[in-house]
């Protein structure tokens with residue numbers, strides 16, 4: 377129930393919808409019941425059993441209450457019978473029924489529109505909340521949580537909420553009002569019969585509730601399986617080259633089939649239980665009606681009863697209508713379980729706290745003046761330490777290069793500077809103040825990052841360079857592209873700076889992608905540059921262009937370069953040689969060569 381209310385709370389502001397919806401529903405229910413109660417006079421006319429005690433000779437005085445309307449109706453009915461005959465009276469009653477049906481339809485439409493608007497708002501707010509959350513969470517969350525699983529929650533689970541919770545809202549909110557209205561009508565027709573019917577109704581309700589209860593667990597299992605299927609599809613699409621090259625299609629197809637078969641089984645199990653609800657309520661409904669027919673029939677056959685045939689038939693007609701909303705509710709209760717399970721998976725994301733928290737009294741880093749300093753910094757993603765006791769000072773304007781074997785902790789060290797992760801112990805300070813004391817935005821404002829796999833967004837070249845900046849100056853964008861040796865090839869594309877780069881930059885070559893991401897960093901003009909160098913995948917001409925662009929980018933900036941090709945970093949102010957999370961050697965290129973240690977070995981290995 378809590379989850380349901382929490383999902384609903386996303387349809388804010390409820391006060392815009394609730395009162396109108398409530399009023400329309402009441403009108404809808406009133407006219408729905410009214411058109412059925414009108415069956416009594418219709419039947420009485422047809423069966424020739426119009427009772428004299430109902431005759432109203434004088435047009436009644438207006439007063440608020442059902443009595444007035446009943447008398448007014450009877451007055452006109454008998455007026456028509458007396459003046460124009462029974463068929464005219466029948467036309468009169470049918471006309472009133474027609475108007476009642478029309479009004480019921482109108483109010484139903486109005487209330488449905490309100491509910492759909494509410495549903496659309498709910499979707500909007502829920503989507504925005506998840507997306508904002510994902511944007512505000514720490515990097516580790518995205519790396520740890522599988523991307524496909526997150527996508528599945530945003531797509532499949534949101535869809536599930538739509539098809540179960542939202543579509544059930546009509547039922548949950550309007551049908552109870554309908555049931556109350558029907559019961560008022562039923563009591564109005566016959567108190568005894570209604571009381572008897574009420575006694576048996578909870579029985580079927582209880583049976584349905586017990587079915588619904590078990591559904592949620594199965595629903596959750598099936599959504600998790602659907603999530604895993606999305607992960608496999610995502611991986612297959614991105615990794616198709618590798619799958620084909622390694623002849624792994626069979627392996628991946630088997631893996632996929634295993635999960636889809638499991639999903640099929642879960643869905644069949646779910647359907648078995650869910651589909652039980654309808655027949656049970658159908659069966660119980662007919663059983664109850666039969667009971668009423670026997671009980672009411674007995675009353676009528678006993679001639680002393682105040683109940684007449686026409687009233688009894690109307691009662692049955694009205695009662696059979698109560699069963700429809702009751703059945704709808706029971707069906708929705710089972711449906712809702714799927715939505716609740718989906719809601720819980722979505723709330724898991726919404727409730728995740730970011731590991732990277734900003735202090736309430738955080739200050740803004742307005743200008744970077746002096747240095748970045750690591751003081752005995754240690755860090756690990758889990759128990760195992762990936763960085764151990766790092767001591768490092770990078771004065772403003774200087775550049776350091778991190779070299780070392782794969783997995784030695786180079787990227788991790790660089791990731792600590794923009795606070796993608798927090799240190800485990802020790803202190804990382806900028807201008808003497810721990811970076812945790814600065815606001816995240818002001819801290820990252822000073823940083824530019826060029827990653828190894830240039831990340832481009834499916835947008836124009838222009839927007840990729842001016843990424844995240846509102847109303848950028850086109851001249852600045854062009855200047856950045858020129859510095860990054862990208863202007864020439866951009867000008868040669870069909871639409872120049874307005875050319876789309878394709879998904880992940882797929883319409884560009886590797887070197888072009890890198891130069892665009894370098895242009896992005898140039899455009900941002902950051903004080904601190906973090907460079908995950910990757911020129912190894914490029915041909916020599918492209919590599920020269922990229923390297924030249926990188927060198928221009930690094931000029932006069934404080935840079936941390938993760939170097940894969942040692943030939944490119946010989947000019948930096950300090951080279952740090954990392955090994956299993958520790959800085960084992962440090963100094964300038966020549967010093968390290970003379971030292972004849974790890975660095976020299978690395979150089980020798982690369983020149984082989």
Ligand SMILES: Nc1ncnc2c1ncn2[C@@H]1O[C@H](COP(=O)(O)OP(=O)(O)OP(=O)(O)O)[C@@H](O)[C@H]1O
Nearest residue numbers: 516519757758762781782783784785786787788789
């Ligand atoms: N998100 C993560 N969760 C858990 N462990 C991680 C994570 N990222 C990296 N590691 C581990 O931390 C260690 C250091 O990784 P890191 O990426 O910093 O090394 P690197 O020197 O940059 O390597 P490479 O040159 O291959 O990029 C590795 O053992 C790696 O397995």
